[in-house]
Amino acid sequence: MSAGLDLEFSFSQVLQGLGLTPQLAHLLWLPLPMLLVLVAAVIGVLVTVWLERKISAAAQQRIGPEYAGALGILQPMADGLKLLVKEDVIPAKADGMLFTLGPVLVLVPVILSWLIVPFGQNLLISNVGVGVFLWIALSSIQPIGLLMSGYASNNKYSLLGGLRAAAQSISYEIPLALSVLAVVMMSNSLSTIDIVDQQNGAGLLSWNVWRQPVGFVIFWICVLAECERLPFDLPEAEEELVAGYQTEYAGMKFALFYLGSYINLVLSALLVSVLYLGGWGFPIPVEWMASWLGQEVDTPVIQVFTASIGISMTILKAYLLVFLAILLRWTTPRVRIDQLLDLGWKFLLPISLVNLLATAALKLVFPVAFGG
């Protein structure tokens, strides 16, 4: 694998040329990718909300938002603006402190998880050694925020919603972690960069989805459950629980939940594509194409080309998964709480354990194909 486009290196080269110390250059560099990823996440949410409304409308033979901008593209902005200027209500008998802290605790870990999402060889905020593990650890903070906001609202719907959310997150965390573990076992690393690199030896054929089909399905189901997407949206089942733990929230605090759930959806789709669908990899490796065309991989033009293909492939794969999630939303009925826990504990957990053991065995028997 080539080093690829390294923006940080070039940036600090320029600054050091101006006479700054490498440490100072690094310090000046740090806020740039953070801001960029934050903006990317928010724009990703706007696009997802628009897609969700448009695709939902199409699935129900409606038109959907149409007049706010071309094809209603500005509708999510209008929604956000409305929430921004709405009155911030804290119920009289609610615990103000916890009520305010709840949505923050839900949103912050999700945004923090974008730290490890790679868009290219060097196109991520930080190549943390414990990558996916960090994500799993951060996503465990979320149920605390959900339970907190549900309990602090002093409302029975909110409390039930919060409890359901906590139960759901905790029971789906385990098969999720186990299926990630199988991938990690094959790539010998927790770093998202290494996981993608290991998948891109032969393009499409070397993606993890072929070696981990069961893990892929388990991971996708668990991710939907973690995001509270429709077959598993019972923490906020509107027919039974009004809006679950969000019932008492309005204005910007509600917007934090809303933003959090959609950032989480995009993040999960990105992680599915990173773990199973070859991340930024093009179905045919770019290195091969470059060599067919007689180009050096390290020339600046090819590097920029590779990086832009990487970014667009990552986003394309993620949004295909988002599309699938929206389609699933209008196809599957909601499961009951007992069915949800049955599926989590009695089906996904044993299957993911078997999958992990099978991966370990295959790794010992065929070390070439399963990353010995």
Added chain:
Amino acid sequence: MSFLKKVANYAQEALDAANYLTQGLAVTFDHLRRRPITVQYPYEKLIPSERYRGRIHYEFDKCIACEVCVRVCPINLPVVDWVMNKDTKKKELRNYSIDFGVCIFCGNCVEYCPTNCLSMTEEYELSTFDRHSLNYDNVALGRLPTSVTSDPSVRPLRELAYLPEGSMDPHNVDSLKPRAGKLPAEIIQGLKETDSFSEDKQELVDDSENLDTLGSD
């Protein structure tokens, strides 16, 4: 052995579930390419059917103040304000009003009016800021509503039952093309033309013709 059977059953169920899920997804996906069936309301409107029971129209000059409309109304809603003219010994009508905030649009008054001064219109947009402004007097009742077909700012759409044969989408339908099936008058015409035409059948048709003329009044 029974354990293996259990595992096999379990796997079979999981596979079936996956199969059904795929079928469901295919159905949802197929809906994405279908045309929206919604009517883009303020810009497009459905043409109400000819028997639509909308806001009631009233002709002051035809009214004889008999108050039949009041008596047949389930809640005695129409207000007929008349005085007896001692000289001519006739009723003199001063005002007539119906409160459409209370009216249930049953059409009894229209049905029983002896002079046909009451009739149903196709107007259904009766929203107001104040419910008292729904109390229409004889001037307001005498106004004719804007027809959906003649309003230049509205694109009239035919309802499904009124579309020509074979077409399901009211957009891009030739407005002169007749609806599917036959009108009652056409059916009767067809019956008259048939050779085997007995006397009792003639009677029946006459009845239906009468009914038809009554209905179209």
